[in-house]
Amino acid sequence: MDKFFAFFSFTDPNVRLVTFGTMFLGLSTAAVGSFAFLRKRSLIGDAIAHAILPGIALSFLFFQSKNPFLLMGGALVSGWLAMVSIEYISNKSKLKPDTAIGLVLSVFFGVGILLLTHIQHTGIGNQAGLDQFLFGKAAAIVKQDLYAYGIIAFLLLAVILLLFKEFKLLSFNPDFAQASGLPVQSLRFVLSTITVLAIALGIQSVGVVLMAALIITPSAAARAWTERLSVMMLLAGGIGAFSGLVGSYISFTAPNMPTGPWIVMCLSCIALASLFFSPRRGVLAKLLQQRKNRIKIVSENLLKALYHLQEQSDFQNRHFTEGDILEQRSFSQGDFHTALKKLKKEFWIMPITEKNRFQLSEKGVEEARRVVRLHRIWEMYLTERMRLKADHIHPNAETIEHIITPEIEEQLLEELGYPKKDPHESPIPYKA
């Protein structure tokens, strides 16, 4: 708890540096990553992150300095080289793009590791701590780094704001963008450059291995909640920043903890929860919808059973028990009671006080007639238009009756010329 307050009071200037640095980083990588996500370039992000490593190592070997701008320059060069190689290989050879990505990723990363090992074995390597680039260590951020990161992150966001509409079109429909005369090549170049920069920005605190997650995951999570690009990007930025906060907190409380894995852990949890709870695309929403459909089907079948009971008594008998219904048609226990409750709530059936009987209300009769009507006109349609035999059509109509909308009903009736009877000679009940 002490650590918690020590951290969140932000009195320690070091904590302030690291935390705000990481949050700012999460925000800007997520915003840049939105376009990679929408262009379905998740793998490219991973490749670039790995390909940056040799650039950083070489730049360190060459300049013997950890100046962030110099390291960033090296990162940019090798990230770019990787990107161009991928494009060249997939255009000029028969290899598929993901094969090209895999190839470039492993070659660059291999070289990077080699160089890193070399640096470690020379004297200068020991204090350089370049190995933190593998898994990231936000705590290693110093003031000088932070200024550099701040300036670059600000640039990234400014570019996105300025070219927002062009990037949107480029992600949605690049052919159209080019046909409209937009400078697509330059736009691609700018977008690639800010992607490489954003990845390079995060390498120190998140590490090569997990950096791709920081680019793609926030957008994947945000996409679950909104259908608007601008909202998606803001949300993704927020999720990125929040994960940065969580990552640096954990890194602060347990100084030997690498930051990267914890940021990614937090991101993954948010993404999983988003995919589950998303109102339109989520697993939960789907389950709820399925349940709703099932209850609708059962209650419509219940209404139909009640209607058939009335029909069988020539509309003399109107009061029935649950037993009567279950005799008419079998229902599974749980669904039967849920549906019955729903029918009561909608006032489609009215309880009669004596002996657990109930009857259809006027509204209920109307609804029951609708379902029976749909069933029977669909049977008509199947026999008349699709030339199916009368003894084959019932099971299909049992399903379709729950799906037909009023517009389709109207169309069917018109096409069939408002028939009076169904193929089994049962009368079709029209609206009163």
Next chain:
Amino acid sequence: MSTEKPALEVHNLTASYQRKPVLWEIDFALPAGKLVGIVGPNGSGKTTLLKNIMGLMQPDGGYVNLFGKKLDEVRQRVSYVPQRESVDWDFPASVLDVVQMGRYRRSNLFKRLSAEDKHVAAEALEKVGMLPYAKRQISQLSGGQQQRVFIARSLAQQADLYLMDEPFVGVDASTEESILTLLSEMKQEGKTVVIVHHDLQTAYDYFDWIVLLNTRLVAAGSKEEVFRSDLLQEAYGGRLTVLSKIGDLISRKDFPIREGEFKEKEGLGDG
């Protein structure tokens, strides 16, 4: 309107994917102010032809002139409707967003759209009967509605020549009817509309002018000239097996598609 120059000239165009030619020496010209169908079976290279015309692919040989000029000089007068399946309709955008993309130009790079741009986009939506759906997410549209959104985006470009790739695919009968009405209105206004179409059945009714394509040019001319059974047979009957065999050979053996010396001069602007 510029009736003096053909709206579109394609000169000896040869195009390939990974060195495998799919268009051979295509050569034709289209008069302005006509409703033109580029007709051929699936895989005959219609989309490839449009991409070459719109500069989305580099041809191996030959060139294209639009209104007697190079594409870059007349960009504003040409509008392109890509194949509907060429984009991901699950993209987070509304109908209005997509139609407004028709107003993105080199000249308004870095800028927001003007009120005028927004007005033009709304008008285009109104013309295809999609204004009530302006706020709708594109992921929730039917196939026919998606096509109409694409056409509206193209209308918003206020061009003189329209190149549309299969705008009747996945469209119901009433939408097809309304798209056709719209196209003939555009023709009345002197626009040239070029439609890629694979269905031979309807082609005769829809278009004034037809380009019959199957890897090579089978015929181009008024529909009365082109709709001859021998030509149709040539385009739609047995595939051109020899040509495709040679194509395979070239891609396998890495032959040059054209010998350097024979590469003709690109047509100069107003030549």
